[in-house]
Amino acid sequence: MKSAPLSERISAELRDEILRGRYRPGERLPSERDLAQRFEVHRGAVREALKKLEQLGLAKIEAGGARVNPLEEASLDVVRHMLTLSDSPDPRVVYEVFEATSGVMALGVRLCLERASAEDHQQISNLLRELCQTELTRAREFELFVEFGERVAQASGNTVIMLVHRGLRIGILENIYEELVLVDTDNREQLERVKELALAFEAREGPAASEAAYSLAVDMRNRMTKIFEARLASSGADTDRRNFS
Template identity: 30%
Template structure:
């Protein structure tokens, strides 16, 4: 677990170096011994980090030639860009999306959409009662996705749909995202549902901002 966390740190450092143009698209990055000195970690940690970055398409490993920054990085698709973003970047965009989604859902939800949100909220509660962390994660994402559909804006809902896979991936790596974390925040999700149902926009926005501020 310690080595895995260390390799994640190296992944973020290499991403930052690419963003700062230390390594540009098409560039060959230093060999393992040099990377070990640059990031002050062992060979196995470097290899784990390189593997992770290669799987996400940021780096390309060419046998016999070395490891290169993906030359197509600047023209990557939205899904690829999301996979390469760090948690803070994802959360900042998620905040913008969710606030607009909640605002629109307050005004435009239908009875059927409201019922769907309520069903997801119930599933979240049942997952908490069962102490099933994976079920909690899926029910929580489904709850927010149902609100996105209730916004009445298919483009926003589609964008949020793209975000769900990335959010799921990030949250699965965070040690704090356990059963207790979902239980502690459930009342906020219930309050959000009630505010949307009652068409109380200010209250709904205050609640979603609180949820996002604490990464609930």
């Protein structure tokens, strides 16, 4: 077997064990020799796996071995893995993803209205008008929200907002929404928030549009968190699945 697939498998297992709390922040991971024996591979594959963990920010390679970092020192990519530790995403991770998204969306909308061209403004307004329709499928709703977020981020002219949006969307928001495409939930309050945003955005009322965007993200956060909390409760799984310390 080639070392690259082996190193990816090893790093994935160690990554999930760190996120589940088997190895706590500040603890040393097993030595290269012990890991090589555990996975029945040569030490080169283990060394590559540890480098991948270091790239994720989950561990720091030091003289004598690798030590686990606090979770807050990890990269944004780790959130995607936190959402896939079990069959259904951790409700608290979902909550925190949308908590972060709400602030980014609100700022992005305000900057977009200050900087967007007339063409960009019209295209985004058209997206919001379609989102106001009541007969949308969950899949189409998701497509429109993704396109709305992308266009707002680009029109904001802020590179950091673009990068944060892309990091949250790829493998994170998509992962959450895939779980909800077939779920029949009451989204009447969300629809009202979208209508408020559409009206304020089309009128170029920056503060009102920013507030509506924030309220929309908060509503989505609360709705999705409740869905995943119910799933977690019905499965009987442990609610404390993350390595917070």
